[in-house]
Amino acid sequence: MFDFTATYTDQYQITMSQVYFHRGMKNETAIFDYFFRKTPFGGGFVVFSGLEDLLETVQKLKFDDKDLKLLRDEGMDDEFLDYLETFRFTGTVRSAREGDLVFPNRPVVSVEAPIIEAQLMETLLLNTLNYQSLIATKAARMKLSAGDRTLVDFGLRRAPGTGGYSASRAAVIGGFDATSNVRSGRDYNIPISGTMAHSFVQRYDDELSAFRDFAAIRPHDCVLLVDTYDTIKSGVPNAIKVGKEMEKEGHKMKGIRLDSGDLAWLAKKSRAMLDEAGLGYVKIAASNQLDEHVIKSLLEQGAPIDFFGVGTSLVTGRPDAALDGVYKLSYANGEPRLKLSESVEKINLPDRKQVYRMLNEDGTLFGAEAVALQSENAPDHMYHPSEPGASMDLSGLQKEPLLSEVMKDGERLTQPKSLQEIREFSQGQVGKLPDEYKRFENPHIYKVGLSKKLKEVRDGLISDHKSRI
Template identity: 55%
Template sequence: MPISSNHWGLYTDFYELTMAQGYFYCGKKDDTTTFNYFFRTNPYQGGFTVFAGLHDFLKLLLEYTFNETDIAFLEEQGFNKEFLEYLRTFKFSGNIISANEGEIMFPGEPVLQIEGNIIECQLIESMLLNILNFESLVATKAFRTKLVANGKVFSDFGLRRAQGLGAIHGSRAAKIGGAASTSNVLAGKLFDIPLSGTQAHSWIQSFDTELEAFRAFARTHPEDTILLVDTYDSLMSGIPNAITVAKELEKEGNQMQAIRLDSGDLAYLSKKARKMLDDAKLEYVKILASNQLNEYVVKSLIKDQNAPIDGFGIGTELITGKSDAALDGVYKLVEINGRPKMKLSENIEKVTLPCKKQVYRCFGDDGTFYRDAILVADENPEEAEFIFHPVYPERKTQITHLHKEPLLNTVVKAGEIIREQKGTDEIHQYLSKRSELLPEEHKRFISPHIYKVGISQKLMETRDALTKQLLKKSSV
């Protein structure tokens, strides 16, 4: 794989480089800018988004440099020598404040805020969006699954259906969202994720009979035997053969761990399997299930049908964040040389909010998440009396008396990572704790209650004044 693995400078959109060269030549290269990363809608028509990917983005950011072959390639593309000299020693030297990985975030609020010169802020845009959008998408999917799994574990089995090397960060995000383990060995090594897996149909097929295949597997894995029972016929062949082998294991003082169902009606088959295992006094043998699962199917099996399934292997939909494919996160200029900036749009929801900001989570009297307040960075949160709906300002909430926590903390200062990132396990624990504070009505799958995010009066007034000014200036 011809990736220059320590130099990710080219992992960007061509226009970032074109603009960077433009800034370089039109005297703007030392302009100081602030950009915000935020998304506009929660994935899966859900009520929240789990933020993930910060660790991986920061790793790549440190390696966001250009090596000699990169420079040569850009020269072929027509970039100018002076600008290429600039890139040769390029390194991000700005500041980043960010929400914690595993934080529960909502549309419209900044998740990261990036400050630096205009060139460095521009160049890293594509990579930032690429990593954060994807990991947040998958972490959210995984957490939705965990919310309905009723304590049953599930594993990421998605490598074979992942979008190419997206598998690497996807498996990490699945773990953050709540997967107990992954089948992806490389991700396990890179991110310290427990590995899991059993056997494929090919194992069974490679022996003359299923029973022989089961026996051979039990012989080589006496302490962690999990048998895939659907190669020929789950009820008529697979489960009876698994029971035979479990009894043989017992004679040697071992207990079979589980059987795995991988086709057919999982509710029906798991109930039949449970009864067959119990009748054979194999109450300890667990039942695992896989095959085209997602959070809706898991919910239906566990909560609606009481299927006696102890664990799930989830592939395609988890690792690709189906049916959404992408989180719609964007990266917008909000300030330049101390002056607020914004983008108008024919769609009012697409108008961006100017200014350096801070997001405060406001807690209700019962200690749960109640409102998020977006303030101008230098505002004193204790002085902001009301927050306003960004589009319908007549809808406002008093926040004076509410307990508030700032969500964005400095993670990069002058190009250096100053806040150590947590492991996937710890991030998931953080997510779980935060989730306890999110009222249930925001977690349901169907028409979840919309969590309110408001803006301060100061931010609203700055935006409105700037809008007027822009409309005047830009009209012809």
């Protein structure tokens, strides 16, 4: 859908690259880690999303003629422009699996590449992964509330511009079943779903004629919107009339949709009316300002809703509206690197690293991950990143390395995964996460610690920098 070019980035990536280029550093290896510091929505986990899109884009990334002309106009010199003209990403990407659950302050993706290349892809990486992971996480929370009811993305009209295109994808990874967004459905192979709008009913002089026309032309996919005039006095009785008429033609009405008013009360009342009329098979869909909390509340009240259409809250990921993911340099010029900060917690982890997940014997998540140097074995002990003295014994626990190479020398190593495959994997992982981490109020904090060696490298660099200030 997009012609991403390499100017889909922040200007400073290009100006810094110009300096590296003229200082002879263009082939110098650098490592950058992508991680975030805070789970959104006050929740206990993040669903990692966006990787397939990112890899596909990075593999094709280049500066086109318009880009080069612009940069020339901006004063970039010829020699550097010649380099940019041939620019391709030739690095290595190590990553968590898309759809996996990820936690704060540990690498989710690690990019090892000539420093200019790693820098030039930073903004694209952050833009893609931050947003899709935010939306997949929001979707997964709604899925926790909705259980086996159907969840459909209705968000395009309130989506942040074309961001809505990838929101529909991320929603599926988080557990959504379908989207109303036809173009995303087409390109990402997502089931497409839709009902009718108020305007359709308004077009007719009476509601019943509108319902009849819709049923006549779309008898196999007939969901009637019943709140244009009065849900209980008009919408549901007219839907029942049409449902009975459809039966005579050998068809079955699929459902009705409630889009305003007290959804719990209206759903119960409508269900009773439909059942009374012998239309027990007609489903009830609900929409209107839903989020994970409203869906949970509706179902706790016993609202017989089969299908939730979610728009604004899903595609904006509000109230947070952003995942705070960052991309920090951890290795350059042959040495591990870090940036100081007022709090130790905000200091990045230097060097080439691996992350190990601790598993219980039955394969469920133990609730701890250790970050270690890539050169060491899985650690049997980990240390709190900022609390002095706090540590945890990991011996006897099964340990799963989480970062694996997905791109080498700029080429993908893995076959692209289908969205359904990623969704299934993700839902499986959510199933392995204990409930304490999934609750909405003050969830358990997933422990992330450092190996002894990594802690020593980091603390040594901190002392070193501080001694020089």
